[in-house]
Amino acid sequence: MRVGQLDSELLDQELVHVLQEPLQSALATMNPSLRSRFEPELSLIIQLTLYKLSVWNLGATYGAKLQDLKYKVPQNLGQKFAPSGLPRRTLFIHGTLTIVVPYFHARLRSHALSNSWPDAPSSDIRKRLWDTIASLESLHTVLGLFNFVAFLWDGRYRAVTDRLLRMRLVPSRRLVKRDVSYEFMNRQMVWHAFTEFLLFLLPLINARSIRRSITRIVSAISLSNIRAMAPIKALGLGSGTKTPQTLTKRRGRYWTMAADQCAICAENASFNFNISEPTNVFSSIATSAPTTGAGENSENEPPTFPINTPYQASCGDTYCYHCIAERLLRTVDEGDATEGGWECIRCAEIVKTAERVTFIPEEVEAETTSDYEFSSDLDATDMSASVGSFTGSAMSDDY
Numbered sequence: 001m002r003v004g005q006l007d008s009e010l011l012d013q014e015l016v017h018v019l020q021e022p023l024q025s026a027l028a029t030m031n032p033s034l035r036s037r038f039e040p041e042l043s044l045i046i047q048l049t050l051y052k053l054s055v056w057n058l059g060a061t062y063g064a065k066l067q068d069l070k071y072k073v074p075q076n077l078g079q080k081f082a083p084s085g086l087p088r089r090t091l092f093i094h095g096t097l098t099i100v101v102p103y104f105h106a107r108l109r110s111h112a113l114s115n116s117w118p119d120a121p122s123s124d125i126r127k128r129l130w131d132t133i134a135s136l137e138s139l140h141t142v143l144g145l146f147n148f149v150a151f152l153w154d155g156r157y158r159a160v161t162d163r164l165l166r167m168r169l170v171p172s173r174r175l176v177k178r179d180v181s182y183e184f185m186n187r188q189m190v191w192h193a194f195t196e197f198l199l200f201l202l203p204l205i206n207a208r209s210i211r212r213s214i215t216r217i218v219s220a221i222s223l224s225n226i227r228a229m230a231p232i233k234a235l236g237l238g239s240g241t242k243t244p245q246t247l248t249k250r251r252g253r254y255w256t257m258a259a260d261q262c263a264i265c266a267e268n269a270s271f272n273f274n275i276s277e278p279t280n281v282f283s284s285i286a287t288s289a290p291t292t293g294a295g296e297n298s299e300n301e302p303p304t305f306p307i308n309t310p311y312q313a314s315c316g317d318t319y320c321y322h323c324i325a326e327r328l329l330r331t332v333d334e335g336d337a338t339e340g341g342w343e344c345i346r347c348a349e350i351v352k353t354a355e356r357v358t359f360i361p362e363e364v365e366a367e368t369t370s371d372y373e374f375s376s377d378l379d380a381t382d383m384s385a386s387v388g389s390f391t392g393s394a395m396s397d398d399y
Contacts, residue, residue, distance in 0.1 A: 002155045004067040005169050009158065011063030012050075019046050040110075044103045051095050059084030060169070069169040090165055097161045109133065208333075218270075220253070252348040258303065263345050264323035265305035310357040314341075315349040324354045 023042055027034040054061045060070040071086060079087045112118070112130055120127040140160070147160045157163035254263035309321035328351070331342040341350040 001169075001171070002152065004069055005064075005151075005155070005158045008061060008063035008067045008069060008169065011066055012061050015062055016043065016046055016050065019050075040103055040106050044099065047099045048095070051099060055084065055086075055095070056091055057083045059086055060172075064169055068172050070172045072168045072170045074166055090167065094161060094165055094167060097164075098159075105133075208330075212330075252343070252345040254345045255347065257305075257346070259318065260307060261303045261305045262307045262320045262323055263305075263317075264319050264327060267345060268323075269305070311354045312357050313344060313351040314353045315344045315347050315351050317344055317346045318357060319354075321354075321356070324351075327351075328354065 020043055023046075024035050024039065027038065027042075050062065054065070055071065058065065058070075064070060071084075073086050073090050075081075075087060079089065082088045082091055084091075112126070112133065115126070117126040117130040120130070143160050147157065147163055150156075150163075151158055156168055157166075158169060162168065252263075254266060257263050257266060307318060307320050310318050311321045311324050312318050313324060327342050341352040343349070344351050
């Protein structure tokens with residue numbers, strides 16, 4: 001019976017928490033300051049409502065009812081009784097001591113801390129009131145300890161208030177048969193063992209390799225849908241890239257993209273599944289597919305995935321510096337490199353190195369003057385000619 005009484009108290013606390021949490025979330029949605037400002041009042045209203053519907057009307061809290069317990073109070077002649085059959089005066093005092101007094105104590109303590117009562121001078125009345133509150137809290141803690149020891153000894157009164165009012169939790173029926181079911185305990189033990197096994201197994205699994213495999217599968221599925229929606233047209237590539245004859249031999253998943261777009265950026269964008277967008281992932285990738293037979297974007301439409309800081313892979317295709325560097329580093333880090341490199345998603349060849357793309361303006365190619373004259377022309381021409389100053393500074397990144 002001691003276990004049942006303690007369990008009933010825990011169940012009552014959990015019920016208050018379950019009812020209080022959604023109301024606090026609703027207040028936080030309306031105004032974030034309302035949750036912290038009116039939390040004690042909200043808890044007070046919930047506890048008073050539960051007390052009226054349970055102890056006042058039924059003679060036991062909901063937790064006690066689940067444990068098949070009810071309150072028993074000595075009755076005298078001339079008393080008024082509540083719907084539960086218990087004295088109304090006793091229940092009123094019990095509700096005040098267990099619900100209302102803790103509320104005022106919490107409010108007073110919060111007010112004292114916010115106004116720095118503990119830091120006031122010893123002669124200040126605020127300091128004296130704070131010392132009185134601390135002394136009462138210590139006295140209540142000591143009394144609660146002695147009452148709990150006495151409860152473990154005789155099992156009669158669970159709390160100090162119950163002992164003062166002589167309110168006991170007794171079985172609702174004369175014949176008490178407490179059946180202990182081990183089904184819940186067995187379930188908890190199984191889940192605990194399974195959790196321990198997962199904690200032991202997870203460090204042994206290469207999560208990045210699994211994520212990489214899933215990425216490849218999703219990419220293959222998405223591209224198959226793209227090819228089913230959009231016609232495939234061979235593209236002619238400019239200088240520095242492979243010819244259509246070479247592309248017909250080996251083709252990657254993004255071989256149809258224009259040369260001035262980054263295929264890795266397109267592949268990364270294909271995994272940004274956002275259902276709220278008006279276009280799904282497949283249509284967003286399909287927009288990156290070229291619509292002209294020349295393999296170049298329209299003059300009026302900018303590229304969907306422009307190449308930033310272009311780097312040319314050893315296979316001849318051009319990507320963004322960040323994209324190609326990240327793929328090469330990931331390939332080496334995950335240890336799934338094919339023949340010592342990364343498989344290009346345009347031509348399906350193995351990429352081992354990447355060099356920065358250098359551009360020489362047409363004006364510079366036709367110029368036959370000295371270096372000094374060339375530099376003076378740069379000052380007079382547009383900023384696009386300044387890219388020629390980076391010739392010869394190609395970077396080779398071997399992974």
